[in-house]
Amino acid sequence: MGHDLSVFSYASVMAATINFAEENKLGEGGFGPVYRGKLATGQEVAVKRLSKCSGQGTLEFKNELILIHELQHTNLVQLFGFCIHGEERMLIYEYMPNKSLDYFLFNSIRGIFLDWSQRFSIIEGITQGLIYLHKFSRTRVIHRDLKASNVLLDENMNPKISDFGMARIFSINDLEANTSRIVGTRGYMPPEYAMEGIFSTKSDVYSFGVLVLEIISGRRNNSFYNDDRAINLVGYAWELWKEGTGLQLMDPKLADSCTNKDQLLRCVQVGLLCVEDSAANRPTMSDVLSALTNESSRLPAPTKPAFSTERHAVTSSMVEKEPQILSVNDLTISDCDGR
Known part of the structure; x- marks a missing residue:
């Protein structure tokens, strides 16, 4: 080869x-x-x-x-x-000795090892990896299955994006594509892909936004199955943001380590901008990096995200108590504890 x-x-x-x-x-x-x-x-x-x-x-x-x-x-x-x-x-x-991000993030004991500084560093690393895929690799690549279990951690807890089986290669001039075979993970797929099969770099941006909100909160996107107020973490984050109480999204395990509350709130805002209903309104990953590292820059106000509160046929199927492992031709949900 x-x-x-x-x-x-x-x-x-x-x-x-x-x-x-x-x-x-x-x-x-x-x-x-x-x-x-x-x-x-x-x-x-x-x-x-x-x-x-x-x-x-x-x-x-x-x-x-x-x-x-x-x-x-x-x-x-x-x-x-x-x-x-x-x-x-x-x-x-x-081999990644610290397994996957979800191994730590969603565990009440292991999550303590991810303080805010570590989580912010992981967010930055994932951002850099996606910028490379979307902009600086020799061919533009859409991952299409970005999620916590597909982010592995090395011995220094540096994040590495894995699992490119679902990825698609774009020519440098392509902006979007359409497929009749929907692959990915429920809760991480943007509306234009889940409902119409349209995907682009903004599909990965949406998945990244969900992942950022999970990293901040320590909760899975689909963990709100008993909450009538919001169907998922994205909807919950949006409700808090509207009420000016975005800090309540913070994982309680971060209470002692998160001294820069403005930085955390900025990450919440970036996450919500990434899950905008319209793909055109979502930032590029280069914009995301600029927003994360330049705290003096003003960010636009997020609008109501996709799949936030309405309980219709598409989103109702996303609500489940435990992650589900499936492998079928129409939809692939893959969870792996680590490598």
Whole structure:
């Protein structure tokens, strides 16, 4: 492929994972299970194994290989190589010792390890990764499945965007595209994509906005299933913002570490701007970085976000008590605890 990718033998992968031992299993998503492994060189890796029952697994496998041929950034997970053996398809990634963002963020105990400074740094890192995908990589890439479980954390808790199986490559002049095959995760998909199949870089911006609100609050977007006032976190954040009580969105675990309340409120505002109903009104990721780092700049007032309070057919299906793992042709919901 003309790239620094290794072709791993099946025997070496089996040895690294101890025959895919259950104790080495890190998680499982729509693609299939992910295992921790240790190569003969001593290097730790994460082995992503294509599930034979995954309807889009082969497409995802090819997609990730093609994309990783182009993408190299400090805030993207690095792919070392792949293995093809009979019907087996495997991707070998760098191992992320601190698993995924959701492993910490939504846990009442582990969430304490993410103070406000760390969370803001994670938001910045994700922003940088998306700017690279949308603007500075050799081909413009739309991730289409950005969420907390697809942001992995290295030994220094630096974020790295992972899982490019759903991603799409755009030519530099393309602004948007349309698809009849909707893939992604409920609660992170913008209205124009969930309802009409239209996606663009602004689709990732919407997902990023949801993720920012989750990082600030320590709550999943779909965790409001018993709340008649708001259907999801986006709606709850909007209600608080309208009332001038945006600080109430803050995760209680941040009470001691968040000394810069203006910075947190600015992040809430940026998050709400990213989930605007109209894609045209959402900022670019470059605009987001400027808003986050230039606290003297004035930001526009957000308007009512998409999927906030109305309980209609599309949003009602998003409300669930537990994250759901599915792999079907029309909709893919993938959650993975870590790599």
